[in-house]
Amino acid sequence: MSVSVNTVYQKVLAVLNKEKRGYLPPNEFEYMANIAQLDIFEQYFYDINQFSRMPGNNTEYGDILTLLNEKVSLLEKTSELDYNAVAQKWLKPADLYRIGSIVYDANDPPGAPVLPVECERITRNEWLYIAASPLSGLSKKRPVFIEYENGYEIYFDPTQQFTILDDNQSKIFANYIRKPLPVKWTYNTVNSAAVYNASASDKQDFELHPLDETELVFKILELAGVALKDPSIVQIGAGMDAQKYQQEKS
Numbered sequence: 001m002s003v004s005v006n007t008v009y010q011k012v013l014a015v016l017n018k019e020k021r022g023y024l025p026p027n028e029f030e031y032m033a034n035i036a037q038l039d040i041f042e043q044y045f046y047d048i049n050q051f052s053r054m055p056g057n058n059t060e061y062g063d064i065l066t067l068l069n070e071k072v073s074l075l076e077k078t079s080e081l082d083y084n085a086v087a088q089k090w091l092k093p094a095d096l097y098r099i100g101s102i103v104y105d106a107n108d109p110p111g112a113p114v115l116p117v118e119c120e121r122i123t124r125n126e127w128l129y130i131a132a133s134p135l136s137g138l139s140k141k142r143p144v145f146i147e148y149e150n151g152y153e154i155y156f157d158p159t160q161q162f163t164i165l166d167d168n169q170s171k172i173f174a175n176y177i178r179k180p181l182p183v184k185w186t187y188n189t190v191n192s193a194a195v196y197n198a199s200a201s202d203k204q205d206f207e208l209h210p211l212d213e214t215e216l217v218f219k220i221l222e223l224a225g226v227a228l229k230d231p232s233i234v235q236i237g238a239g240m241d242a243q244k245y246q247q248e249k250s
Contacts, residue, residue: 001074003206003213005185006196008033011217012224024224026185026194033183033206036219040212041180044072045098071209072177076100081152081172088161089151095178102145102152103173104162116173119145119154131158180207 009029016024024032051065075097081090092099102119122130122144130136130144136158138144143156154162154172162172186200197203206216 001210003208003210003216005033005183005203005205006198008206008213008216008220009185009196012220015217015221016224026187028224029220030183030185032220032223033185033216035223036216037180037183037206037208039219040208040215041075041097044068048072067211071212074209075178075180075207076175077178078173078175081174083172084151087150089148089153090145090172091151093174093176093178096174096176097179098177099147100175100177102154103175104140104143104154104156105171105173117141117143119143121145121147127155130155133158 009026012024012029016022048065048068051068077093077095079093081093081102083089084091090102102121104117104119105115117140120142124146127144127146130138138155138157140156143154143162145152145154156162181204183206184202184204186197186203187194188197189195206212208216
């Protein structure tokens with residue numbers, strides 16, 4: 001599921017044309033579209049935190065928390081991690097937004113069925129106590145990981161960082177939420193006008209849930225009003241966005 005970049009652009013242009021507020025060039029639209037996409041995407045997580053503390057409902061399609069998790073799941077991903085011997089850390093995926101879990105796919109002994117084991121997340125302070133205890137209980141069946149800015153340290157023994165795998169079959173994977181790809185409205189120039197080219201290889205729609213299409217239009221209109229120095233367009237976008245937000249929260 002996704003939201004058509006052309007549909008959103010045409011709706012934004014239609015409102016600007018109706019209000020006789022000028023033209024929004026493709027490059028400016030893309031810039032605003034990417035701001036709006038990230039704003040909505042990041043709001044998912046704040047809303048999940050808010051609604052997870054509230055009682056849900058028993059209706060099949062009316063539970064907001066279920067819908068929010070569905071939206072986030074569109075960008076769930078699993079990737080094998082690479083080890084950097086210089087930094088002595090397992091590198092984070094390049095498109096990482098928020099980590100879910102680190103999984104050790106152990107083939108121990110070699111030739112046995114692969115048994116995935118989730119690594120427990122701990123803090124650096126917690127590691128100080130674990131490393132000092134010979135009875136920590138750490139093993140390949142109970143590994144832990146510490147997150148740093150440039151990667152992850154994974155341990156299965158209080159004295160040994162998990163750096164070199166025992167065999168070529170064992171791997172480290174990350175389950176995570178990736179960043180949405182930058183929006184790209186592709187076009188050809190015909191008689192000095194930009195004409196949408198849906199078949200371009202670098203075209204990129206919004207990687208958001210279809211239900212967020214209207215909110216995208218509102219947010220881009222709000223940004224367009226700022227760029228065009230037109231407070232009335234800002235008010236139109238902000239007013240529509242606030243109304244939709246209030247409906248979702250009521």
